[in-house]
Amino acid sequence: MKSLGRHLLVDYYGCSSSVLNDPALLEKHLKAAVIKSGATIIESTFRTFEPYGVSGIIIIAESHFAIHTWPEYNFASIDFFTCGVDVDPNIANIYLKTVLSPVRTEIKEIARGIFNDYQFDNYHPSVKINKKKFI
Amino acid sequence: MKSLGRHLLVDYYGCSSSVLNDPALLEKHLKAAVIKSGATIIESTFRTFEPYGVSGIIIIAESHFAIHTWPEYNFASIDFFTCGVDVDPNIANIYLKTVLSPVRTEIKEIARGIFNDYQFDNYHPSVKINKKKFI
Numbered sequence: 001m002k003s004l005g006r007h008l009l010v011d012y013y014g015c016s017s018s019v020l021n022d023p024a025l026l027e028k029h030l031k032a033a034v035i036k037s038g039a040t041i042i043e044s045t046f047r048t049f050e051p052y053g054v055s056g057i058i059i060i061a062e063s064h065f066a067i068h069t070w071p072e073y074n075f076a077s078i079d080f081f082t083c084g085v086d087v088d089p090n091i092a093n094i095y096l097k098t099v100l101s102p103v104r105t106e107i108k109e110i111a112r113g114i115f116n117d118y119q120f121d122n123y124h125p126s127v128k129i130n131k132k133k134f135i
Numbered sequence: 136m137k138s139l140g141r142h143l144l145v146d147y148y149g150c151s152s153s154v155l156n157d158p159a160l161l162e163k164h165l166k167a168a169v170i171k172s173g174a175t176i177i178e179s180t181f182r183t184f185e186p187y188g189v190s191g192i193i194i195i196a197e198s199h200f201a202i203h204t205w206p207e208y209n210f211a212s213i214d215f216f217t218c219g220v221d222v223d224p225n226i227a228n229i230y231l232k233t234v235l236s237p238v239r240t241e242i243k244e245i246a247r248g249i250f251n252d253y254q255f256d257n258y259h260p261s262v263k264i265n266k267k268k269f270i
Contacts, residue, residue, distance in 0.1 A: 057192045077247040077248055110243060113208065
């Protein structure tokens with residue numbers, strides 16, 4: 001069996017509330033995480049909420065990264081969803097942990113789009129799914 | 136124990152490839168799914184890839200919805216990530232299934248941000264996390 005995508009769901013507990021309420025800093029770090037993982041940024045959108053919290057999404061050529069923060073709980077949930085063999089979402093997580101310094105982390109990895117080897121290689125074998133090009 | 140967010144990861148197999156390669160149609164349906172679930176749209180971004188595929192993200196006041204499609208595999212992966220008690224991601228999934236007509240569906244629900252009842256109610260009890268306001 002093979003999967004089209006790897007989806008890392010990571011929950012960070014015990015982060016600094018001021019960092020979690022700083023959209024510019026979070027965008028800078030999530031963009032750096034994209035680059036370090038080998039992925040390509042297509043579009044980034046970060047929004048701030050009242051009274052607290054940031055939501056940020058980066059569409060990448062290989063799916064998306066997302067972060068939602070609850071500074072009042074010192075908590076952030078992050079998604080690293082990638083496709084293709086050239087990108088490693090774990091590297092993005094290792095980097096982001098270093099800069100957001102959670103006290104505790106919970107990680108789940110979910111395979112998205114599971115096909116048997118024959119299906120995976122023969123649906124449209126001319127398509128290199130890890131070499132999608134943005135238009 | 137209580138959780139800040141509900142994250143529904145849904146994989147649709149066996150959808151029409153032409154539907155999965157139509158960003159306008161997918162955006163229309165995902166926006167309708169947001170409304171039906173009781174959530175509020177903040178910003179929507181849909182992108183088309185060459186030779187096939189669409190990535191779409193809608194930031195909602197309650198987290199995000201996302202869709203990535205592989206028309207060549209008749210496959211779509213969808214995320215319905217919501218917070219707050221007034222929004223039901225299952226309603227969004229039921230609607231989207233009706234319009235995308237997958238032959239087979241796989242669903243996982245992941246609780247994001249788990250706290251015990253005391254922590255949940257007492258971190259910052261004045262904050263209604265399901266009534267975030269966009270600024």
